[in-house]
Amino acid sequence: MLRLNNVRLFLKSKIRFSGGKQHPKWVVKDKEKYNIYTYDNSYYGENFRYNNFILHIRSYKYYIDYIIENIYKTLKCCGKFFFNPLKSFILKHNPDVRYQLVALLAFFGTTSAITCYHNNIYQNIIDVTNMLELGVVDDMKDNNFFDTQSELQNKNIDDYSQDHERLTDLWEKALKDATQKNNFNELCKYLIIKEDEPIVRFKPKHIWRYNMIPYGENNPDTQTFPIPSYEKPFRSFALNFTYNNLSGVK
Structure with a gap:
């Protein structure tokens, strides 16, 4: 009997279970x-x-x-x-419900009318601004701002050809009349500019064009700025295997 009690005491002792409970739990x-x-010792x-x-x-x-x-x-x-x-x-x-309904509809109608009136004013201002911007763009287009160098050269050649033909015809006509009348003043009369005659527009030697603006990473005249590090994605935050291994971002 004494031996059995000793065995039970040994099984229930803290030394046998290293100070833990008999049935420990994970929760x-x-x-x-x-x-x-209450302080939590498990954390x-x-x-x-x-x-x-x-x-x-x-x-x-x-x-x-x-x-x-x-x-x-x-x-x-x-x-x-x-x-x-x-x-x-x-x-x-407006003591009656019908009067109150009419007043409510009048309130919403007046509010909508005032809102539409102001919206139309602002929309008209925006339309006028857009028209002014389009007018500026049309002027730039007329001044060959958006043309390439080859297009501008072809236009200059065409204008020169037309002026050459016009002046050649004018010279031949003036010389013919002066020769027939044998009078030098007849030749000088053709130098007078008439009111219905179009005025020749002299083009400047240098014209600024859109393609003259430096652009592109490989252009030596372009000033490029590198992407800041805080705007680049982190490799550790990307879940894509291909991105993490082949993107080249460090």
Whole structure:
């Protein structure tokens, strides 16, 4: 009997189970979990649910509730202060439900009309601005701003050919009349510019064009800026295997 008691005592002893319980569990009881008042020995440092920041925010709960409640009461009182006189005025002049419906429709109709009026004004201003911008673009197009160098050269050749033909015909006609009349003044009369005659527009020697603006990474005149490091994606945040291994981002 003594030996059996010794065996039972040995099996129930803390030395046999190294200070642990007889049936250890992997879960923590609700009453042993971490809370504001009870320290949880199963966590090392902060709890992932109730860290120090959350507990700090919870300490301001009373003040936040007090501020929100007072703001709500203030807004409610201000609303009543402005709404009750308006309500009494409407009920005084529109006691019947039909009158109230007509007043409501008139209010919405007036509001819509005023809104449409101001929207049309702003839309007209925007349209005028767009028309002015289109006019500037048309002027730039007339001045060959968007033409390439080859297109501008072809236009200059065509204009030169037309002027050459016009002046050649004018010279032949003037020389013929002066020869027939044997008078030099007849030749000089063709130098007078008539009112119905188009004036020749002299083009400048150098014309700025759109393609003269330096552009492109390989252009030596272009000033490029590298992508900042804070705008590049991190390799560790990417879940794509190809991106992590073949993107080349370091």
